[in-house]
Amino acid sequence: MTEPFQISQGLIVYLIVGLRFIGMFFTSPVFVAPSLPLPARFWAAVLISIAAVGSADLSIPTAIFSNWISIILCGTREFFIGTALGFLSALPLYALQVAGELIGNVMGLAMVSLLDPLSEEQSSIIGQLYFLIGLWFFFHWNGHLLLVQSVVESLKLIPIGKISLFIPADMGVGLWLQKLFVLAVRMVLPFYGALLLADIGLGFLARTVPQMNIFVLGLPLKIALGLFLLMVVLPLTVDLISANMGEYIEMALKNVMIWKHALL
Structure with a gap:
């Protein structure tokens, strides 16, 4: 009997499944906050993986247990699947952040920044x-519960150690990214349109009253107008998010299968 079989195959399965959860816990924006200690993330992933093993397809090809190299490669593959799932689930939130940064730039708040505790x-x-x-x-x-559940469901959709996979035609990553881009543009357009009109008005004012320092007047005016628009548009943005973001997050969780197919 070779050396890997001296360890229980069940223990190896637990460790491999745990790597999928660890990859998700270390890339999802929900679990990467500095306030959540690294050991807490690690043990949470281990405990959830132990509870989720019952949902896994344990009919793993015996060739994986033939040597340590196969086990390490399988574990690395599972870690990248979890990493892809956590990363894809974070993209909708990062799209919102990019939209906010574009709004801040057009308002004249490009130099006003805060320390992001995540990055x-x-x-x-x-x-x-x-x-x-x-x-x-x-x-x-x-x-956060849906994200954990998606990793558990991925154990059925993406069995450990199995390469064959049927990918539905409606799970395109490009379509999902396109919808995210459209969502960000829809949030930014009201600000760009209103502040563009403000710039045009300031241009006419500069031509009619050359003595006026238009730069001193324009900056606080654009900031005040931007803050007013923020108060008006923010409730509409919340409605826009609530109407679409759930669908986008669900689509992101499904698209991990595309990433898995690319890694094979």
Whole structure:
């Protein structure tokens, strides 16, 4: 009997399944907050994987247990599947953050930034606002539970150690990214349109009253107009998010199968 079989195959299965959950826990924006300690994330992934093994297809090809290299390659593959799932689920929130940063730039708040605790980099204050709103809706829809459930379901859709997979034609990553882009544009357009009209008005004012310092007047005016638009448009943005984001997150969770197919 070879050395890998000296360890229980069941224990190896637990470890391999745990790698899929660990990959998700280390890339999803819900679980990567610095306030959540690294050991807590690790043990949460291990405990959930132990509970989820009952849902896994344990008919793993015996060739995987033939040597340590096959086991390591299978574990690496499972880790990347979990990483892809966590990353795809985070993209809708990052789309909101990008939309907020574009709004902040056109308002004249490009230099106003906050430290993003997730990326540990400077981020636009409006972008942080939109990101936190999206994160709130993520929890409001039990997105964190849906994310864990999706990894559990992926154990049935993407069996451990099996390569064959049927991919439905309606699970295109391009269509999903296109919808995210359209959502971001729909959130940004009211600000761009209104502030463009403000710039045109300031241009006419500069031509009619050359003595006026238009730069001193224009910056606070655009900021005030942008904040007013933010108060008006933000409730509409919330309705837009609630009407579409649930569908986008669900589509993101399904598209992990495309990533899995690309990794094979």
